[in-house]
Amino acid sequence: MAHQSNFDEIYSFLKEKFEGESEYLQAVHEVLEDIVPISNAHDDYKAFDIVRRICLPERVIYFTVSWMNSKGEIEVNQGWRVQHNSAMGPYKGGLRFHPTVNLSVLKFLAFEQCFKNALTGLPMGGGKGGSDFNPKGRTDRDIMLFCQSFMRELQRHIGANTDVPAGDINVGAREIGYLYGEYRRLNNRFEGVLTGKGLEFGGSYVRTEATGFGLIYFLEAVCKHQDTYIDGKTIAVSGAGNVALHAALKATEKGGKVVTLSNSRGLLHNEKGLNHTAIKWAIENHASRNNILKDMAENDMGDWIDNKKPWHIACDVALPCATQNELTEDDARALLDNGCSMVLEGANMPCTNKAQALFIEEKITYVPGKASNAGGVALSGLEMGQNAMFNQREADVLDEQLYSIMTSIHERCVSEGKTEGDFINYMKGANIAAFRRLADAMVAQGV
């Protein structure tokens, strides 16, 4: 029986079932608005009740990580893996270690990941996982001990053809190495079960850089579409981690003037624009420093401002690359008042619903993370391909592939996001383009 989707009915059902999961409900709300009309215009999508099914995770795994730290003390953390949808391939998506991690955050990330992965055009389903473990201020040995204990639980739920985790906030090359080592020891298998691995043990060139570089390739595609260039544009970046720093590096290479970086404690501001050498230095050293931005300010690379976000600094382009809901309605207003005309998300859901709505209402370019930060997972997909073939491809070939994937995602968003006049609604375009791919895969495979 065909099932006509009704936004209010589905959203009320989810709200009632998952009360308090605010991030998950926020992410679903944004997508539902765009996909309900598409589903209702398509008999197969209605017949298979795709919209309701696409919002719900196929499986949620919870485990307790009890571990002994290097002082011999027992610590207890919570761990999760949300396996949202596998219609397009193995569950794929990162692991986050942060005290703010909870089920709602991981469910929103897993939901978004399915749409993002669909946009890449590669055969990947979507998932996300992590722990409330806080690695800040921990010794290297404690990080290793925690990663090993976390993997002892996770390993029974993942596999190269089942579920392939990667890094996310606070999970970088070091953590992936420890996690991979434990998986290999326990399973006696050398396989592509994680991506973001070291180059010596199955990792791919360009994976580390891919999210930030991909974001700038998407920006380049937007500029081309609008007959303009990155060269000469003033760019405000938030965050100072993997995504932010690689985006800043590529933006400066393209002639952009990157005037900010930030973290949860404040802002580094350089009116003249950070230079390439300073950003490279930050990339090499950020993992080992307590506050790399303060160190940069002390070395005359800019001014440090306590407890400020970048969004009150005048810029042409804003790239939020830190965390969810970091850019509020007030921040959006400040950006608009200062003449910002492009906002591309490097982080996952960094703009609140109200900030997004304001950008779209004012018809400035706003690109959601599921499109503009898809470069990281796309390169992970290419890493999985290399692992399956037991080979390693050259950096320049992979960089070209990344460029071409980001350009294709841009084209998909434009073709589905055209509105009256010249305005492209990238949010709508990304949601609909991803939904069609995912829904077609689900219909083809039956219930």
Ligand SMILES: NC(=O)C1=CN([C@@H]2O[C@H](COP(=O)(O)OP(=O)(O)OC[C@H]3O[C@@H](n4cnc5c(N)ncnc54)[C@H](O)[C@@H]3O)[C@@H](O)[C@H]2O)C=CC1
């Ligand atoms: N690493 C990857 O390949 C991908 C990451 N992302 C997303 O990009 C964002 C950043 O991730 P990564 O750079 O990998 O993590 P990271 O751990 O390397 O860096 C995170 C940065 O954000 C800052 N930060 C955290 N909370 C903050 C707050 N409340 N206010 C200001 N700054 C804050 C941290 O100080 C740090 O500089 C996250 O939303 C992540 O989900 C998205 C796609 C792929």
Ligand SMILES: O=C(O)CCC(=O)C(=O)O
């Ligand atoms: O590389 C991956 O598998 C996941 C990257 C990620 O976590 C993301 O796209 O948010």
